[in-house]
Amino acid sequence: MPKKEPIHGLFAVNKPSGKAVKQVLQHINHTFRLHAERTRPEMTRRQVVSLGTCFTQTKYWSSGVCVVGVNQGCRYLKSQEKMNERYHATGILGFSTSTKDIVGEVIDTASSSHITRQQILNILPIFQGKIYQEEFKIPETQPFVRPPFIKDFGLLSKRQKKKIINQNYRTPPTTPTTPRVEIQSQKIIHSVKLLEFTKVHKYKPPILINTLKPTDALNFDFGHSQTLETSETSGISEKDMLDTLGFPDESTPINTSLNTLINLLGKSDNHPIFKIDVECSSDAPIGHLIDDIGHRLGSVAFLTELERVRQGDFELYNDTLEWEELERFDNIYDALNDWIRKVRNKELELG
Numbered sequence: 001m002p003k004k005e006p007i008h009g010l011f012a013v014n015k016p017s018g019k020a021v022k023q024v025l026q027h028i029n030h031t032f033r034l035h036a037e038r039t040r041p042e043m044t045r046r047q048v049v050s051l052g053t054c055f056t057q058t059k060y061w062s063s064g065v066c067v068v069g070v071n072q073g074c075r076y077l078k079s080q081e082k083m084n085e086r087y088h089a090t091g092i093l094g095f096s097t098s099t100k101d102i103v104g105e106v107i108d109t110a111s112s113s114h115i116t117r118q119q120i121l122n123i124l125p126i127f128q129g130k131i132y133q134e135e136f137k138i139p140e141t142q143p144f145v146r147p148p149f150i151k152d153f154g155l156l157s158k159r160q161k162k163k164i165i166n167q168n169y170r171t172p173p174t175t176p177t178t179p180r181v182e183i184q185s186q187k188i189i190h191s192v193k194l195l196e197f198t199k200v201h202k203y204k205p206p207i208l209i210n211t212l213k214p215t216d217a218l219n220f221d222f223g224h225s226q227t228l229e230t231s232e233t234s235g236i237s238e239k240d241m242l243d244t245l246g247f248p249d250e251s252t253p254i255n256t257s258l259n260t261l262i263n264l265l266g267k268s269d270n271h272p273i274f275k276i277d278v279e280c281s282s283d284a285p286i287g288h289l290i291d292d293i294g295h296r297l298g299s300v301a302f303l304t305e306l307e308r309v310r311q312g313d314f315e316l317y318n319d320t321l322e323w324e325e326l327e328r329f330d331n332i333y334d335a336l337n338d339w340i341r342k343v344r345n346k347e348l349e350l351g
């Protein structure tokens with residue numbers, strides 16, 4: 001079909017970490033607007049394109065497949081949201097947060113140096129087929145109270161009448177209801193596989209960000225007085241440690257050793273990470289799964305990185321466009337045509 005006709009369909013984007021879904025749609029809309037200005041200058045901005053996406057696990061810090069619907073292709077997003085998904089999730093052992101992920105504050109810590117790779121392999125089969133159900137409470141609703149009679153209503157202007165009517169009579173009468181509890185649809189974990197387990201990694205313990213203040217290291221009583229010495233085995237220099245704590249450049253007297261200071265902050269190799277491959281229902285609570293794995297290991301854990309590898313019919317890197325490729329309209333147009341071709345082939349196979 002010619003490019004001047006309205007296009008419809010679905011395509012997938014490899015959403016980078018740190019980008020919100022709204023930013024992705026704005027970036028795509030900007031590409032469509034530039035193409036419309038070149039090919040159809042008579043069109044207004046509202047006539048360019050209508051975009052939509054699947055709102056499942058769309059956290060700004062997550063990455064991976066993000067399915068986008070164009071014009072009438074948005075009606076197929078509901079079917080995509082019901083399909084199974086596949087994730088690569090990374091968890092840090094030894095810390096627990098209020099939201100089970102990196103956004104929340106640290107609420108609990110535990111020892112994790114005793115955990116081995118074999119222990120994780122032994123407990124992962126327990127979570128295959130696990131069902132997560134969340135209950136949410138619906139509060140009590142109050143009966144609708146009709147507003148009182150307004151004297152001299154006919155003497156008011158049309159603008160005042162319209163304002164009063166919209167404020168007082170827009171809400172329809174409702175019957176009062178008692179509070180009740182409803183259960184969310186079941187989220188099933190179909191398979192869990194271990195991809196990586198290491199004690200040396202790039203992730204910083206959350207205690208550096210959420211709980212420790214620069215003055216805590218100075219006020220901490222270690223019970224003995226030592227001079228600050230750099231350790232070749234730790235791999236962290238004195239200047240880097242002071243920069244992390246936010247100390248000034250001038251020399252500051254500290255009555256502790258660098259090794260003890262590192263133990264206070266929490267070294268990365270004292271808190272191992274594990275990366276798992278999860279195939280689950282749509283919008284499954286991956287953070288709760290990581291937390292349950294930590295408790296099974298006799299410790300605690302939280303989700304620090306989440307990458308969607310597959311959502312429905314779209315797989316990462318095979319069926320997705322990179323962020324830089326969204327700047328060209330031809331790439332989006334070809335991706336939409338590929339999806340239309342796949343849908344037609346499926347219809348022919350089903351007869």
